[in-house]
Amino acid sequence: MQLFYNPKISESDTAFDFDKDESRHIVKVLRKKVGDQLHITNGSGWLFVAELVVADAKHCSVNILSHDLQPKRPFNLHLAVAPTKMNDRYEWFLEKATEIGVEEITPIICDNSERKVIKLERFEKIIQSAMKQSLQCYLPKLNDAVTFKDFLSHTFSEDKYIAHCEETDKKSLKSQIKPNKNALILIGPEGDFSVKEIEMALAAKYIPVTLGNTRLRTETAAIAACHSVAFVNE
Numbered sequence: 001m002q003l004f005y006n007p008k009i010s011e012s013d014t015a016f017d018f019d020k021d022e023s024r025h026i027v028k029v030l031r032k033k034v035g036d037q038l039h040i041t042n043g044s045g046w047l048f049v050a051e052l053v054v055a056d057a058k059h060c061s062v063n064i065l066s067h068d069l070q071p072k073r074p075f076n077l078h079l080a081v082a083p084t085k086m087n088d089r090y091e092w093f094l095e096k097a098t099e100i101g102v103e104e105i106t107p108i109i110c111d112n113s114e115r116k117v118i119k120l121e122r123f124e125k126i127i128q129s130a131m132k133q134s135l136q137c138y139l140p141k142l143n144d145a146v147t148f149k150d151f152l153s154h155t156f157s158e159d160k161y162i163a164h165c166e167e168t169d170k171k172s173l174k175s176q177i178k179p180n181k182n183a184l185i186l187i188g189p190e191g192d193f194s195v196k197e198i199e200m201a202l203a204a205k206y207i208p209v210t211l212g213n214t215r216l217r218t219e220t221a222a223i224a225a226c227h228s229v230a231f232v233n234e
Helices: 020-029 087-100 120-133 148-152 195-203 218-232
Strands: 003-005 015-017 037-041 046-056 059-069 077-081 104-109 159-163 183-187 207-210
Touching: 003 120, 015 046, 020 046, 020 059, 037 059, 077 087, 077 218, 087 104, 087 120, 087 218, 104 148, 148 195, 159 195, 159 218, 183 218, 195 207
Parallel strands: 003 037, 077 104, 077 183, 159 183, 159 207
Antiparallel strands: 015 059, 037 046, 046 059
């Protein structure tokens, strides 16, 4: 199944027009013809089945045949992850986390962060592409980058965890995650969270956790955390 994404389509629509770029992809790349069926999501859970009625490289139109609201996961995962020095590593994390399953992502700027400027527009496109590739109908929310201190000032209802490398008392994340419970996990930069940041997180009731016996890169740690939550909820 080929899944298309367009946030403008709604459950009340009976027909829909694709823009020029998507129309060209449908006709020139996928070789779709009048009468073919397409699957579309708006990223808010709706899956539309549509019939192609106009197949032109500049303008494709469909009639909506059916629409169904797909079930949400019984938990929400929010990953707050420091940007990596090499941008492509963070992009890899965004892609894989979306494929595995995540509801919200926040880039956090930490004391040891080497990259403090990010391009949200490109990140959004990577998340959209990963959502379509993995045939999901809920688009993860990507928040603006925020400093670690400001992030901690927000109130969250999820179970809160901080994964760090300091030699202190920590529990295994897998032993702490509970099925069907919302989770927020902090992942630091290449140089890890500073001691001050760890102390701030503990004061804010974050649970210190470890992701294993080896030291992981930021993007690997984020994926390991994401998979741990998915595994516990299988």
